Amino acid sequence: MPEVVIKNLPFMLQGLLTSLQISAMVAVGGTLVGLIVAIVLYSRVPLLSLIARIYVEFIRGTPLLVVLFIAFFGLPALFGYQTTAYKATIVAFILFIGAYLAEDIRGGLLTVKPTLTQAALATGLTRGQALRFVVVPLAVRRIIPTLFNQYVRLFKFTSVASVIGVSEFTGNAMLVNAREFQPVTILAFVALTYLVICLILSGVGRWLHARLTVS
Amino acid sequence: MNYILQFGPIWDNRALIIDGFITTILLSAVALVLAILIGIAVGTAATAQGKTFRAVSVTYVESMRNIPLLIHMYFWYNGLSFLKIPAFWCGVFGLSLYSGAYVAEIVRSGIGSVPRGQRQAALASGLTNLQTMVFVVYPQAMRAIIPSLASVFSQLIKDSSLASVIAVADLTYQASAIEGQTFRTFEVYITVCVLYLVLVTLITQALAILSGSRGDGFPRRAADA
Numbered sequence: 001m002p003e004v005v006i007k008n009l010p011f012m013l014q015g016l017l018t019s020l021q022i023s024a025m026v027a028v029g030g031t032l033v034g035l036i037v038a039i040v041l042y043s044r045v046p047l048l049s050l051i052a053r054i055y056v057e058f059i060r061g062t063p064l065l066v067v068l069f070i071a072f073f074g075l076p077a078l079f080g081y082q083t084t085a086y087k088a089t090i091v092a093f094i095l096f097i098g099a100y101l102a103e104d105i106r107g108g109l110l111t112v113k114p115t116l117t118q119a120a121l122a123t124g125l126t127r128g129q130a131l132r133f134v135v136v137p138l139a140v141r142r143i144i145p146t147l148f149n150q151y152v153r154l155f156k157f158t159s160v161a162s163v164i165g166v167s168e169f170t171g172n173a174m175l176v177n178a179r180e181f182q183p184v185t186i187l188a189f190v191a192l193t194y195l196v197i198c199l200i201l202s203g204v205g206r207w208l209h210a211r212l213t214v215s
Numbered sequence: 216m217n218y219i220l221q222f223g224p225i226w227d228n229r230a231l232i233i234d235g236f237i238t239t240i241l242l243s244a245v246a247l248v249l250a251i252l253i254g255i256a257v258g259t260a261a262t263a264q265g266k267t268f269r270a271v272s273v274t275y276v277e278s279m280r281n282i283p284l285l286i287h288m289y290f291w292y293n294g295l296s297f298l299k300i301p302a303f304w305c306g307v308f309g310l311s312l313y314s315g316a317y318v319a320e321i322v323r324s325g326i327g328s329v330p331r332g333q334r335q336a337a338l339a340s341g342l343t344n345l346q347t348m349v350f351v352v353y354p355q356a357m358r359a360i361i362p363s364l365a366s367v368f369s370q371l372i373k374d375s376s377l378a379s380v381i382a383v384a385d386l387t388y389q390a391s392a393i394e395g396q397t398f399r400t401f402e403v404y405i406t407v408c409v410l411y412l413v414l415v416t417l418i419t420q421a422l423a424i425l426s427g428s429r430g431d432g433f434p435r436r437a438a439d440a
Contacts (some may be wrong), residue, residue: 057412063377064378066404067379077400078401080218170285170289174289194283195282
């Protein structure tokens with residue numbers, strides 16, 4: 001490894017840790033939001049599903065950076081509360097990825113044959129139980145690769161958080177660059193690190209898919 | 216809640232917003248054209264006979280799309296700063312190399328969806344390799360890939376907002392500028408949100424009509440008629 005990278009490794013790795021932390025929290029939060037919104041859309045709850053549809057369409061038509069700005073600058077101004085860049089990032093990313101995950105999960109729910117739900121209901125399960133024990137587990141297993149694609153995307157776009165001053169991997173690396181001014185070396189190191197982690201993440205997705213899918 | 220929504224200051228700055236909107240459209244359009252060219256080249260290489268072509272194609276796709284777009288932009292803007300490429304073109308190069316990888320994946324699957332016999336028949340009838348691709352394979356692949364292309368296009372438009380970070384005066388950049396002058400934070404970003412939404416929806420709908428998935432536009436396949 002080049003000297004400039006070794007010298008500043010602890011600082012950059014600290015940033016990487018923050019990136020991973022943000023990704024993990026947003027992956028969990030976003031999947032929960034996505035699951036709830038997907039179930040609302042899937043079971044056509046009146047009014048709620050309209051709101052869910054507006055949310056999904058709105059987010060999917062908006063750039064991440066603008067969602068981040070709204071969460072960091074806009075909403076605190078509107079409702080008069082204080083926030084930190086870190087908190088705003090987590091809120092914005094959960095809202096953002098949640099909309100994409102909702103569409104993916106809804107797509108998964110639709111692949112489960114209605115006869116399965118009918119069979120579940122016939123055996124005496126309630127609608128909620130049928131969803132929880134039959135439809136959702138089947139659907140989620142089928143869409144694991146898609147989910148992991150979203151997680152990879154999520155990890156990549158944590159780099160955007162540096163724009164509002166969160167000291168994550170990209171932000172820290174650019175700070176190092178401002179001091180050392182060796183942009184090619186530092187960016188190559190950063191790019192390679194992202195590449196390796198993303199490849200590992202999608203590898204895990206494929207492995208899980210192969211392990212868990214029941215045809 | 217003592218914040219009163221005022222869209223007046225935003226309207227007063229409409230010239231900046233329009234300016235940014237045009238830059239966003241230009242940036243996306245130029246990047247789109249380049250991304251399609253890259254995508255066709257790399258996607259076709261993925262279906263080539265030679266192992267080298269396939270390896271190069273896979274390496275390109277996997278490395279480009281697994282690196283954050285922001286890093287792509289920084290590479291052209293900061294990494295190659297000694298070349299003094301204008302910020303707009305740094306944005307274009309970053310966007311098109313990144314999105315090109317996604318287009319390549321789509322083109323590859325589109326070519327894969329064309330039955331083998333089509334290609335063999337074209338070659339047997341005496342067309343050259345290039346003629347076979349241009350006159351037989353691409354037109355058929357095209358129809359299969361328009362829906363996925365539409366989602367990559369809308370993604371590209373949204374991604375173009377990251378160019379504001381490297382000082383391209385696009386819609387997001389102008390929004391930040393107006394916010395700095397007027398402090399109407401929420402109003403300006405929500406306006407910009409809606410503009411992106413309109414742009415993305417227009418593109419998606421236009422492509423949906425073009426691909427015939429709405430039941431109008433040109434018929435899906437001549438053979439169906």
